[in-house]
Amino acid sequence: xxxxxxxxxxxxxxxxxxxxxxxxxxxxxxxxxxxxxxxxxxxxxxxxxxxxxxxxxxxxxxxxxxxxxxxxxxxxxxxxxxxxxxxxxxxxxxxxxxxxxxxxxxxxxxxxxxxxxxxxxxxxxxxxxxxxxxxxxxxxxxxxxxxxxxxxxxxxxxxxxxxxxxxxxxxxxxxxxxxxxxxxxxxxxxxxxxxxxxxxxxxxxxxxxxxxxxxxxxxxxxxxxxxxxxxxxxxxxxxxxxxxxxxxxxxxxxxxxxx
Amino acid sequence: xxxxxxxxxxxxxxxxxxxxxxxxxxxxxxxxxxxxxxxxxxxxxxxxxxxxxxxxxxxxxxxxxxxxxxxxxxxxxxxxxxxxxxxxxxxxxxxxxxxxxxxxxxxxxxxxxxxxxxxxxxxxxxxxxxxxxxxxxxxxxxxxxxxxxxxxxxxxxxxxxxxxxxxxxxxxxxxxxxxxxxxxxxxxxxxxxxxxxxxxxxxxxxxxxxxxxxxxxxxxxxxxxxxxxxxxxxxxxxxxxxxxxxxxxxxxxxxxxxxxxxxxxx
Ligand SMILES: Nc1ncnc2c1ncn2[C@@H]1O[C@H](COP(=O)(O)OP(=O)(O)O)[C@@H](O)[C@H]1O
Ligand SMILES: [Mg+2]
Numbered sequence: 001x002x003x004x005x006x007x008x009x010x011x012x013x014x015x016x017x018x019x020x021x022x023x024x025x026x027x028x029x030x031x032x033x034x035x036x037x038x039x040x041x042x043x044x045x046x047x048x049x050x051x052x053x054x055x056x057x058x059x060x061x062x063x064x065x066x067x068x069x070x071x072x073x074x075x076x077x078x079x080x081x082x083x084x085x086x087x088x089x090x091x092x093x094x095x096x097x098x099x100x101x102x103x104x105x106x107x108x109x110x111x112x113x114x115x116x117x118x119x120x121x122x123x124x125x126x127x128x129x130x131x132x133x134x135x136x137x138x139x140x141x142x143x144x145x146x147x148x149x150x151x152x153x154x155x156x157x158x159x160x161x162x163x164x165x166x167x168x169x170x171x172x173x174x175x176x177x178x179x180x181x182x183x184x185x186x187x188x189x190x191x192x193x194x195x196x197x198x199x200x201x202x203x204x205x206x207x208x209x210x211x212x213x214x215x216x217x218x219x220x221x222x223x224x225x226x227x228x229x230x231x232x233x234x235x236x237x238x239x240x241x242x243x244x245x246x247x248x249x250x251x252x253x254x255x256x257x258x259x
Numbered sequence: 260x261x262x263x264x265x266x267x268x269x270x271x272x273x274x275x276x277x278x279x280x281x282x283x284x285x286x287x288x289x290x291x292x293x294x295x296x297x298x299x300x301x302x303x304x305x306x307x308x309x310x311x312x313x314x315x316x317x318x319x320x321x322x323x324x325x326x327x328x329x330x331x332x333x334x335x336x337x338x339x340x341x342x343x344x345x346x347x348x349x350x351x352x353x354x355x356x357x358x359x360x361x362x363x364x365x366x367x368x369x370x371x372x373x374x375x376x377x378x379x380x381x382x383x384x385x386x387x388x389x390x391x392x393x394x395x396x397x398x399x400x401x402x403x404x405x406x407x408x409x410x411x412x413x414x415x416x417x418x419x420x421x422x423x424x425x426x427x428x429x430x431x432x433x434x435x436x437x438x439x440x441x442x443x444x445x446x447x448x449x450x451x452x453x454x455x456x457x458x459x460x461x462x463x464x465x466x467x468x469x470x471x472x473x474x475x476x477x478x479x480x481x482x483x484x485x486x487x488x489x490x491x492x493x494x495x496x497x498x499x500x501x502x503x504x505x506x507x508x509x510x511x512x513x514x515x516x517x518x519x520x521x522x523x524x525x
């Protein structure tokens with residue numbers, strides 16, 4: 001699509017946030033964040049708890065509506081926009097159909113099976129008839145190695161298996177971008193590997209990804225753009241080398257603290 | 260006169276001999292309780308939803324509704340609705356209708372609070388997950404929040420239904436010939452107070468116990484079983500298991516067409 005640069009400029013980004021501000025009451029959580037994600041790019045965001053990483057990620061798919069700032073997706077404005085600009089607004093619900101999201105607490109629907117978790121949005125959002133939706137859902141459960149668990153309910157699965165179902169639930173919608181919010185933080189240490197392996201493979205297939213994680217190994221391996229956030233602002237960003245030789249003292253201090 | 264004599268000997272067969280009177284009464288009790296409870300459930304859901312709405316007018320109005328109806332003794336409220344309002348203002352409603360109305364209004368307040376707490380007990384992450392795959396707010400409510408809230412509120416709702424059966428006896432005061440009223444009349448006519456009220460007690464016990472087991476059954480139906488790994492007996496579960504096995508075979512057969520997309524090893 002926008003692979004070919006038009007009149008010599010950069011290819012159009014998939015996601016572009018500009019000057020995002022968000023407050024909860026008097027708590028100024030995002031203080032003017034910019035983020036540009038190109039097709040196939042893997043962005044890794046890290047930083048201390050409470051620095052606004054989850055809020056930023058939720059802004060990308062408008063689960064959180066920013067107070068001001070621009071939320072672009074494939075050249076279309078979905079956010080309130082930067083002051084003075086009046087751009088055509090896309091519908092948040094349509095934006096979310098193009099963006100997958102994986103949560104720290106998995107957030108699988110506990111009252112339906114793994115298969116139904118994956119098939120639900122196909123049926124209700126894409127209006128695909130049940131047999132076809134179930135076939136597709138089963139194929140995606142197979143991709144994450146859980147074909148034998150399709151009749152299981154979330155409570156009957158391990159944390160790692162639940163998170164893989166959650167990944168399948170997002171992927172089945174064939175999103176253009178996948179957001180991961182600390183996908184391994186709630187897992188027992190021995191289950192982290194299976195989830196990271198799936199994410200690594202997904203990155204290899206060329207999926208565009210924005211990942212909040214403290215797994216520095218993952219960042220060093222797949223992070224094209226690595227962002228350190230603190231107190232609602234981007235402190236430093238860089239390539240894979242950032243984990244070894246960060247420039248900012250705050251970044252260095254944080255990286256030392258989590259080792 | 261004969262009242263003194265009647266009290267002397269206990270005659271259990273008196274209850275059986277007058278069974279048609281108890282049955283007439285209990286039939287009306289059941290109808291009043293079921294109708295009032297169904298109406299209160301529907302109204303309670305509306306009350307809960309409006310109470311949670313972001314509207315600055317509806318929310319407080321519903322909060323007041325809930326507090327007012329819960330604060331009035333039911334017996335007083337039954338008298339107020341029938342004699343105080345219906346008769347005084349010459350509304351043409353029967354005593355039964357007035358009784359059902361009083362029960363419905365008060366129970367909708369209690370049920371509204373139960374439903375609200377059940378809906379709010381569903382984790383916020385559930386709504387976020389549903390919205391993140393593009394579901395609308397109504398879809399999220401119907402497909403994700405409601406089914407989970409239903410499981411949460413079933414036990415307290417069952418208790419409310421049992422309460423409704425017991426509380427429906429209070430409409431005797433406006434002359435509705437339900438179980439308690441017909442019992443009173445029978446006792447006053449025959450002076451066999453012990454037998455009559457023993458019969459009444461037994462009938463209420465049977466009713467409430469039946470409702471108790473009905474709700475236990477509903478709660479059991481909520482159990483989640485993997486039809487592929489557990490022994491299932493129902494024909495529905497067997498058919499579902501067979502369908503899922505065919506689905507697995509289908510996916511396995513199609514695996515070779517696109518091996519590159521696999522994200523996990525076995
Ligand atoms: N829905 C919310 N309501 C109020 N405050 C919130 C909400 N979500 C996040 N916050 C606050 O915003 C700040 C940043 O939170 P979050 O984005 O979750 O940080 P992180 O993911 O980096 O730990 C915290 O102070 C948190 O308490
Ligand atoms: Mg977070």
